[in-house]
Amino acid sequence: MWLIGLTGGIGSGKSSVARWLREHGIPVLDADAMVRRLLQGDAETVTMIRQAFGPKVIAEDGQVERRKLARVVFADVQAREALEGIVYPRIERLRLEEMRTLEDCGHRLAIWDVPLLFEKNLRGNVQETLLIWVPVEVQIERVRRRDGWTRADILARLAAQMPLDDKRKLADVMIDNSGDWSETENQLVEYWRTLAERGLVTTGPLP
Ligand SMILES: CC(C)(COP(=O)(O)OP(=O)(O)OC[C@H]1O[C@@H](n2cnc3c(N)ncnc32)[C@H](O)[C@@H]1O)[C@@H](O)C(=O)NCCC(=O)NCCS
Numbered sequence: 001m002w003l004i005g006l007t008g009g010i011g012s013g014k015s016s017v018a019r020w021l022r023e024h025g026i027p028v029l030d031a032d033a034m035v036r037r038l039l040q041g042d043a044e045t046v047t048m049i050r051q052a053f054g055p056k057v058i059a060e061d062g063q064v065e066r067r068k069l070a071r072v073v074f075a076d077v078q079a080r081e082a083l084e085g086i087v088y089p090r091i092e093r094l095r096l097e098e099m100r101t102l103e104d105c106g107h108r109l110a111i112w113d114v115p116l117l118f119e120k121n122l123r124g125n126v127q128e129t130l131l132i133w134v135p136v137e138v139q140i141e142r143v144r145r146r147d148g149w150t151r152a153d154i155l156a157r158l159a160a161q162m163p164l165d166d167k168r169k170l171a172d173v174m175i176d177n178s179g180d181w182s183e184t185e186n187q188l189v190e191y192w193r194t195l196a197e198r199g200l201v202t203t204g205p206l207p
């Protein structure tokens, strides 16, 4: 299977691009959604998080309180690395399972939406990388508008990520999502053309 690693930073537009690609027929594996599933319902993950961070980050219904855990891990590098050590092997297992299912259904192409692709050295797991880039002030403004977080909360999360200007140097393809969505869509159509030229897609939004 040809796996495209879709990456970016907080609020850069990965989910919006993933939605567009999915709507045009390419299956998307979503790392953030996998994390949410693990924190909500995977007993082993929740037990390990309880042991590492204490009962204060677990709600009465047994789910991880993500907001509380976020406060802890984005203020303390060691805590963040401990959480990543619990979560990443499980994400990797889920990714492989979902890819096998897609392959069994005859899919030859998929998107792997993973914000920390470069930070966690996951480049080797994908065939090419697609970066969704915006300037950092646009990231801050879009997250503020979307989630209502404080600037301090947003800066704490940004500090845990490689700057998008550095990811730019590593990515195979970059989409500039700083303008209107229609400008992003034009770039996506252009990217689609390169996929079609390589025989990776046969139908879709070619003009
Ligand atoms: C810290 C947690 C509890 C916060 O949950 P919350 O619902 O607030 O955020 P959500 O999971 O939707 O992530 C939103 C964005 O935060 C950023 N982010 C999340 N975890 C990290 C991290 N470890 N380092 C840097 N940025 C991160 C990413 O840009 C992500 O897209 C959660 O993100 C988590 O368990 N993170 C550890 C796993 C991880 O690294 N996930 C990143 C994608 S694989």
Ligand SMILES: Nc1ncnc2c1ncn2[C@@H]1O[C@H](COP(=O)(O)OP(=O)(O)OP(=O)(O)O)[C@@H](O)[C@H]1O
Binding pocket: 008, 009, 010, 011, 012, 013, 014, 015, 016, 017, 115, 142, 143, 146, 177, 178, 179, 180, 181, 182, 184
């Ligand atoms: N070109 C655009 N113009 C204006 N707003 C946009 C554009 N692209 C995305 N947005 C908005 O910016 C916000 C962030 O986009 P999106 O959720 O797709 O980013 P993301 O990279 O998936 O973020 P996160 O990793 O934080 O979940 C959303 O509210 C989205 O609707």
